[in-house]
Amino acid sequence: MSDLHVDLERTSPGPRKIVIDPVTRVEGHGKVTIRLNEAGEVEQARFHVVEFRGFERFIQGRMYWEVPVIVQRLCGICPVSHHLCAAKAMDIVAGVDKITPTAEKMRRLMHYGQVLQSNAVNFFHLASPDLLLGFESPVAQRNIIGVIEAFPEVGKWAIMIRKFGQLVIAATGGRRIHPRLCIPGGVNQNLAVENRDALRADVDQIIQWCCEALELHKRFVSAHHTLHETFASFPSNYMSLVGPDGAMELYDGTLRAIDAAGAPIFEGVSPQAYRDYLIEEVRPWSYMKFPHIRSLGREDGWYRVGPLAQINCCAFIGTPIAEMARKDFMAQGGGGLVHATLAFHWARVISMIHCAETIKQLLFDNDLQGTDLVVTGQRRPEGVAIVEAPRGTLLHHYQVDHNDQVTMANLIVSTTNNNEAMNRSVTKVAIDDLTGHEITEGLLNHIEVAIRAYDPCLSCATHALGDMPLVVTLEDADGAVIATKVKQ
Amino acid sequence: MSATLVKHAKPTLATCALTGCFGCHMSLLDIDERILELVDLVDLDVSPFDDKKAFDRPVDVGFIEGGCSNEYNVRELREFRKHCRILVSVGACAINGGVPAMRNTISLRDCLDAVYLHGVSLQGDGVIPNDEDLPLLLDRVYPSHEVVKIDYFLPGCPPSGDALWEGLKALLIGNKPDLPYLLCKYE
Ligand code: SF4
Numbered sequence: 001m002s003d004l005h006v007d008l009e010r011t012s013p014g015p016r017k018i019v020i021d022p023v024t025r026v027e028g029h030g031k032v033t034i035r036l037n038e039a040g041e042v043e044q045a046r047f048h049v050v051e052f053r054g055f056e057r058f059i060q061g062r063m064y065w066e067v068p069v070i071v072q073r074l075c076g077i078c079p080v081s082h083h084l085c086a087a088k089a090m091d092i093v094a095g096v097d098k099i100t101p102t103a104e105k106m107r108r109l110m111h112y113g114q115v116l117q118s119n120a121v122n123f124f125h126l127a128s129p130d131l132l133l134g135f136e137s138p139v140a141q142r143n144i145i146g147v148i149e150a151f152p153e154v155g156k157w158a159i160m161i162r163k164f165g166q167l168v169i170a171a172t173g174g175r176r177i178h179p180r181l182c183i184p185g186g187v188n189q190n191l192a193v194e195n196r197d198a199l200r201a202d203v204d205q206i207i208q209w210c211c212e213a214l215e216l217h218k219r220f221v222s223a224h225h226t227l228h229e230t231f232a233s234f235p236s237n238y239m240s241l242v243g244p245d246g247a248m249e250l251y252d253g254t255l256r257a258i259d260a261a262g263a264p265i266f267e268g269v270s271p272q273a274y275r276d277y278l279i280e281e282v283r284p285w286s287y288m289k290f291p292h293i294r295s296l297g298r299e300d301g302w303y304r305v306g307p308l309a310q311i312n313c314c315a316f317i318g319t320p321i322a323e324m325a326r327k328d329f330m331a332q333g334g335g336g337l338v339h340a341t342l343a344f345h346w347a348r349v350i351s352m353i354h355c356a357e358t359i360k361q362l363l364f365d366n367d368l369q370g371t372d373l374v375v376t377g378q379r380r381p382e383g384v385a386i387v388e389a390p391r392g393t394l395l396h397h398y399q400v401d402h403n404d405q406v407t408m409a410n411l412i413v414s415t416t417n418n419n420e421a422m423n424r425s426v427t428k429v430a431i432d433d434l435t436g437h438e439i440t441e442g443l444l445n446h447i448e449v450a451i452r453a454y455d456p457c458l459s460c461a462t463h464a465l466g467d468m469p470l471v472v473t474l475e476d477a478d479g480a481v482i483a484t485k486v487k488q
Numbered sequence: 489m490s491a492t493l494v495k496h497a498k499p500t501l502a503t504c505a506l507t508g509c510f511g512c513h514m515s516l517l518d519i520d521e522r523i524l525e526l527v528d529l530v531d532l533d534v535s536p537f538d539d540k541k542a543f544d545r546p547v548d549v550g551f552i553e554g555g556c557s558n559e560y561n562v563r564e565l566r567e568f569r570k571h572c573r574i575l576v577s578v579g580a581c582a583i584n585g586g587v588p589a590m591r592n593t594i595s596l597r598d599c600l601d602a603v604y605l606h607g608v609s610l611q612g613d614g615v616i617p618n619d620e621d622l623p624l625l626l627d628r629v630y631p632s633h634e635v636v637k638i639d640y641f642l643p644g645c646p647p648s649g650d651a652l653w654e655g656l657k658a659l660l661i662g663n664k665p666d667l668p669y670l671l672c673k674y675e
Binding site: 027060070142175 | 505507508509510511512513514515517518520521523524527532536537538539540541557558560586587588590591593594596598599600601602603604607608609610611612614615616617618619621622623625645646648649
């Protein structure tokens with residue numbers, strides 16, 4: 001429903017449609033519709049992405065070196081992921097297979113700063129109100145300001161951890177949001193010693209705070225064990241980049257997909273070969289596409305990406321504190337994978353620790369003051385690249401003509417990979433929590449809690465979206481609207 | 489829910505993200521520790537940062553991120569105009585459409601075809617999404633001031649946290665914001 005008002009008072013028997021519009025505390029515009037039958041059972045639940053931008057088309061004709069700074073405007077929470085992914089694709093177009101150590105480490109430093117701050121935004125600013133204050137806590141408090149008031153310590157972590165990540169980005173790329181570091185074949189600057197020293201001074205404290213956030217989150221999990229296990233959950237396939245030795249890898253690597261039992265579906269897949277393994281479906285009710293693994297088909301081939309997938313897919317994490325935390329995390333799975341949807345948050349905090357530890361290692365690496373910044377090569381017509389963005393596997397694919405102008409762009413962004421899974425989580429929560437209940441604002445928030453676990457970034461997701469509100473509409477069997485509730 | 493008007497002690501701020509990238513909202517978080525001062529200074533009303541989804545009282549300042557690319561954007565922007573005393577276009581997208589308005593040189597049909605019919609990793613023939621639960625797209629992306637009256641413009645992509653902070657403080661105190669050049673120059 002287009003009306004930004006909710007009228008939950010009116011309930012009537014018979015089939016109805018619930019609409020949540022907009023979904024809030026996520027980036028971008030989305031809406032949920034739930035259809036109930038005569039008996040009040042859920043017949044259909046859908047998470048629609050309602051915005052379209054058309055980047056793939058309007059980027060055509062731009063010079064290839066402009067792309068990394070244009071395409072990052074897909075997303076202001078993770079602009080660095082798009083900046084880097086486009087730059088890696090354009091390295092290939094520029095004929096460069098290996099950039100210099102200084103260039104690669106500068107990019108990595110920026111990337112880990114980005115993943116740290118973006119995961120902090122999701123965990124603290126957007127999701128923590130549900131976890132700390134309760135799924136059904138009063139609307140007026142259920143936000144980061146409510147958290148700051150009730151848990152000043154958490155408010156401090158939220159502000160300071162995000163700030164540190166942003167300062168890493170600014171130190172490498174000149175500004176906090178939409179920075180400029182990458183050019184095809186390398187980077188445009190190294191790390192100034194003053195910036196390095198300022199970051200060095202703070203990094204241990206940041207690692208410490210990330211560890212404290214992990215402890216706090218584990219207390220939440222112990223206190224709500226069953227909820228944590230079952231809420232919006234199901235077994236699934238997972239996909240992420242991994243390093244050559246199976247290590248968690250966020251900047252560069254090959255694709256690995258595993259099934260719900262942990263057995264490989266494919267491994268060692270290079271980004272250039274993605275179309276042999278992945279395929280996307282369009283459904284008429286969402287601007288966001290539905291990718292799946294080709295060999296498994298659309299029914300069985302869907303998968304999840306993001307922090308939970310990164311941790312399920314890797315053999316180990318290459319930094320010590322995060323690796324200890326990973327072992328502790330995987331123990332929940334009793335030797336298998338962890339499938340709990342709320343465990344995305346736990347995995348996200350471990351990712352934050354890993355990022356902070358990696359940033360520290362890089363800050364003590366003298367290559368960052370190297371002066372060999374760019375490599376040149378023989379121009380090629382096409383490039384594909386993948387990074388693990390905060391929300392999971394992100395792919396950019398471009399073709400460039402002899403005038404250096406882009407002729408084709410294809411983006412599979414992280415959130416798109418989770419489209420089917422988010423829809424299934426919405427359906428599960430609708431069935432588990434709404435069936436047979438009077439629908440209240442608090443119950444509707446359960447649906448949004450499930451969506452927030454995936455930290456969807458809907459602006460990127462349709463390559464075309466912007467905002468994402470949550471509306472619940474009730475319709476009768478003929479589709480006439482009985483009531484619309486927009487969460488307020 | 490009754491729409492009783494509370495007399496609020498603090499001035500109020502509402503924000504919305506239309507067709508932008510959320511970067512202007514992220515820039516508001518870039519005021520860092522001053523977030524604590526902001527919490528003391530204003531009450532946050534309708535915003536993607538909280539779960540208040542519709543207005544139930546007049547609001548002092550509205551920040552608009554993004555231009556209008558679909559009917560939902562237009563509706564939301566009009567709601568903001570109706571309820572906010574002062575409306576500010578924040579950032580390139582709200583002010584002139586920004587990067588999303590790059591599609592204005594191309595027909596909408598062409599954009600949809602490229603993404604949903606000719607994508608190189610698509611299954612089958614594809615289909616252009618057309619469900620009644622999706623908003624109608626506009627022929628082009630419109631800057632906010634072509635849709636409603638805007639009182640102030642704060643340029644940047646995004647404007648820095650400092651610029652947002654100084655601009656907001658001035659508006660809340662009742663001054664006309666007069667930002668130094670360095671805070672509002674477009675890089
Ligand atoms: S002005 Fe820039 S930062 Fe703001 S929404 Fe638009 S693209 Fe994002």
